Amino acid sequence: MKFFAALFMFFILASLASAMYYLIKDKGHGTRAVKSLTLRIGLSVLLFALLMLGTYFGFIPLSQ
Template sequence: MKILAILFILSILYTLGSAVYYMVKDDRKSTRMVKALTVRATLSLILFIIMMAWVYIEYIHGT
């Protein structure tokens, strides 16, 4: 399960980096930056839901 969380974090960082790249290099009419940020937000939300589920089933312990 820790590997899953690490993969999500790496994917989030990759999409953030690609969004920055598209912001700098693309013309203003391109929507690739918006799509990359949408994917990043979706991955972050899914990771948050997974972490809350792990706390709920007591796989990890919250304080």
Template sequence: MKFVVILFLLLIVASLGSALFFLMRDKGSGTRTVKALTLRVGLSLALFLMLMGGFASGLLTTNL
């Protein structure tokens, strides 16, 4: 489960980086930036729901 969380975080950062690249390259005239940011939001939402499900099912626990 930890591997999946780290993978999602890396994908989110990569999507954010690609959005910045498309913004600089297209000068705001294309839709690639919006698509990359939409993908980032979708990945973030999926990660949040996965973490909430993991805590609810007991698959993830805190170390307190």
């Protein structure tokens, strides 16, 4: 489970970096930065939901 969380974090950071790149390259006139940031938000929400479901179903044990 840690591997998948780290993989999601990598994709979230990559999406953030690509949004910064498109923002600089397009000088704020394109929609590619908005699309990258939307993808980042979607990945973050999905990661949060998967972590909650993993905790609920016992894939991620709660510390005692």
